[in-house]
Amino acid sequence: DSINPEYVLVLSGDHIYKMDYSEMLENHKANNATLTVGVIPVPIKEASRFGIMNTDHANRIIEFEEKPKEPKSNLASMGIYIFNWKTLRRYLVEDQAKAREMEDFGKNVIPAYLDNGENCFAYPFEGYWKDVGTIESLWEANMETLSPDHPLNLSKDDWRIYTNNPVTPPQFITADAKLSDSLVVDGCYVAGDIEHSILSLNVKVGKGSKVSDSLVMSGVTIGENCTIEYAIIGENAVIADGASVVGTKDKIAVVGYEEVIGGPKNDGEE
Incomplete structure (x- = not known):
């Protein structure tokens, strides 16, 4: 609140990749989005490890599943999110007032946005990306x-x-x-x-x-x-x-x- 930014970029700490976030931000602005999620195709056999997006022809997110047992798509969330701060703040404040805990972007925040018809878009990424959340990876x-x-x-x-x-x-x-x-x-x-x-x-x-x-x-x-x-x-x-x-x-x-x-x-x- 003290900074009161127009946009908020949220990142995960266990991923390896190289991305120019300014390009994703410009895409977010062009779509007049309230939320943009970086996504990348993954092998379908590994899709159940990730949050999976279903999108339309314009890359608008129409459905999100957090680590589904039977994924409908292989378009995985990269754990990169751009939010309009005022909208995100409103969701967090309302959630706190209702004594719920909106702690996880995949399990809580994205579903809430979609349920309320927010303008959510996927930003496809084609470079190298690695989730290193396991010893083997x-x-x-x-x-x-x-x-x-x-x-x-x-x-x-x-x-x-x-x-x-x-x-x-x-x-x-x-x-x-x-x-x-x-x-x-x-x-x-x-x-x-x-x-x-x-x-x-x-x-x-x-x-x-x-x-x-x-x-x-x-x-x-x-x-x-x-x-x-x-x-x-x-x-x-x-x-x-x-x-x-x-x-x-x-x-x-x-x-x-x-x-x-x-x-x-x-x-x-x-």
Whole structure:
């Protein structure tokens, strides 16, 4: 209320894509919409994971189903919404006065708009979009960035992706280490073999260890003679000498934040 904007852009935090929101806003204005939802086609077998839109020839939303068991369409909500603020505020205030809780855009807000005949439109998106709300999809999204043909080129000069990494020394790769098809961030020390993997900031990999098809997050220490396959290793975790963390493509192994695997008090494989 203190800002009192004309429009409100609402985004989800577990999706990966690149979009110019100003183009979606112009579409919203041109349609004289009160709500515009970014949408993308998904495989019909996966449609039950998403909010699904049914639209007419003008992309006006005529029906919305939140994670339907038997979807009528494969047009999924991207979790990107543009609202006219005055209209949205009115709905939220009225809902609060009636002691209901309009907490979810898919379950509560969009159905309320449609029930009251609001001008709701879909904004089709044709670029790369990934929902990383599951372990498998998070792993898959990271592995996809290793492809030189990936639509989101992390090295592209005209639209760089920045992180808040601190200033650290360059990575150090020993003479015996082997790296292929991998992304290694600053501050890493690598004495083992890295294949088709991502090593985040300040990761250490000991001699004789092999890391393949894995995402290793910041501050992880991997000892000597370890095996890491099809895994996500959480920040500041420690994999002791000789330990193994082995998953499969269909069941990714996960080591949590600051977790310790192996060593005198925690022997064995994950």
